[in-house]
Amino acid sequence: MRTEFPPGSAERSDMAVSEAEVRKCVHCGFCLSTCPTYVLLGDERDSPRGRIYLIKSMLEEEAAPTPEVVRHIDRCLSCLSCETTCPSGVDYRRLIDHARIYTEEHYKRPLHERIVRRLVAALLPHPRRFRFALQLGRLARPLAGLFGRGSTIGAMLGLVPARMPARAGLQVPSGGSRGRVALVQGCAEPVLRPEIRAATARLLARSGYEVVFVRGEGCCGALVHHIGRERDSLAAARRNVDVWTAEQERFGLDAIVTTAAGCGTMIKDYGALLRNDPDYAEKAERISAMARDVTELLSEGDVAAAPTGLAVTYHAACSLQHGQGVVEQPIQLLASAGFAVSEPAEAHLCCGSAGLYNILQPDLAARLKERKLGHIACANPDIVVTGNIGCAMQLASGAAVPVLHTAEMLDWATGGPLPAALAEAGIDRVLGISPRSKTPPQGEDHDPR
Structure with missing residues (x-):
């Protein structure tokens, strides 16, 4: 795509990066069919290609964006499905991030x-x-x-839960021989679903890892990053880079493990976000290289259990499949753990959670959720499994079956306690699980349906 950015803009890193990415776009339109908002609305301006045109014009003119331009930028979920599809390798996230920062700085919202x-x-x-x-x-x-x-x-x-989850005490498991890992504590997940972190800690310890929680760690910065608050997001990134670097240098760390896919995508991007900060560029790059989704780490070993007969539909979080490129590992781990795994139709499309999207764009988010749940229902699962807290909360608000995190299912399958959501759904009674052990049955003759 031809560009006419203002003279001297190449001296600014953000403008230079955006101009380079705009130039990669060849107008092919492959991104249209994989963009959730274009699929819903059929408006070229609500597609990646259309938004690239809008962003290009806005940056070239260096003018305050109009309400119309802001509306179409705001409608982007940052699902990054377009990046997976693009044959030209357009790094769309750089463009939409720059557009949001520019909008935050130059547009006065109602x-x-x-x-x-x-x-x-x-x-x-x-x-x-x-x-x-x-x-x-x-x-x-x-x-x-x-x-x-x-x-x-x-x-x-x-989105407020009907009852607040209890603050369960979390004991750090004893060390193992496979390495020392920092489990990211998160901000929304420990409030909404503290059982995910507890299950992950048990699972990692059972898999041979020493699990630590690093003091001083805070929010990864993804939530404010997606609404263009650059100063806040970079401050969060620098704080975490500092505390994880100090932990690694003092005690050693083999990986920084995430259970929220959105956090993982953000942390893996620290190196790019802080590339122009001479005090942090190198450190941030090292931290990004250490970040691993829990299923990435576990896929390096063996997770095996007896078949349960439970049908699991796996919902791939956009930030995991598109943002991090983690696609097959969760499915393979669930299958190895004894579950019959399927994926819904349109597995590449977003459920509508997308960080703060279901709050800031509730109508579109609700339509995407209904579309996703319709496809999930056609798969007729006993359980829906996902790797992101936002997706779990979004789907659970309308799903007819329990929605759990991948780590919860793997923890249970390998000797951990039965997740409370499954007990509430009566799956323990259907499977004939002992109330004391609450472990999956050993055999293939248990079919809950």
């Missing part, structure tokens, strides 16, 4: 949008604040339906 964005940025990355906000939200949760499907307030209340 007051209600500014309030919502500041509120989520102040609450979600901080577990204590987030937990307190959810406790308040439970009081107003019955009113969610009054605000309508397209309401941000209604969407926020609709």
Whole structure:
């Protein structure tokens, strides 16, 4: 694609990167069929190719973006399905990130949008604040339906869990021989589903790893990054780079393990995000190279268990399959653990969670969720499994069967406790699992359906 960026823009790293990526686009249109918003809306401006044109024009003119341009940029999920599809190798994430930062700096949003964005940025990355906000939200949760499907307030209340999960005590498992790993603690996940982190710690220890939680670690920065708050996101990245580097230099670390796919994608991108910071570029690159999704790490060993007869439909989080390129490992691990694994139709399309998307774009998020759940229902699973807390919460709000994290299923299959969601669904009774052991049955003659 031909560009006419302003003279001198090549001296600015962000403009130079964006111009280089725009030039790679050859207008082929392969991205159209894999873009969730284009599939829903059929509007060229809501496709990657259309957004590239809008971003190109906005940056070339160096003008304040119009409300129309902002609307189409905001509708992008950052699912990165287009990157997987693009034959020209356009690094679309650099373009949409730059567009969001530019918009944040040059566009004054309506007051209600500014309030919502500041509120989520102040609450979600901080577990204590987030937990307190959810406790308040439970009081107003019955009113969610009054605000309508397209309401941000209604969407926020609709995501508040019916009951707050207990803060289960978490014991760090004893060390193993395969390496020492830092398990990322996260911000939303330990508040909404603390059992995921507990299951992952047990699973990693059982697989031979020494698991540690690094003091001083905070939010990875992904949530604020996706709404263009560059200063906040880079501050989060620098803080984590510092604490993980110090831990690695003092005690040694073989990997930084993530259970939230969105966090993993962000941490693996630290090197690129801090490439122009002379104090952090090298350190950030090393940290990014150490980041591993839990299924990436486990796929290097063996995870085996007896068949259970349970039908599992695996929902691939966009940030995992497109952002990190982790596609086959979760499926292979689940199959090795004894589950009958399937994928829904349109497995490459987003469920509508996408970080803060289901709050900021509730109508489109709801339509994508319904589309995804329809495909999942056709697979007729006993359980839906995913590798990202946002996807788990999004799908669980409408799924007819339990929605669990991959690590929870693997932990149970290899000797861990039965996940509470499965007990609540009565799967333990159907499978004939002992109330004491709560471990999967040893045999092939158990079919829950």
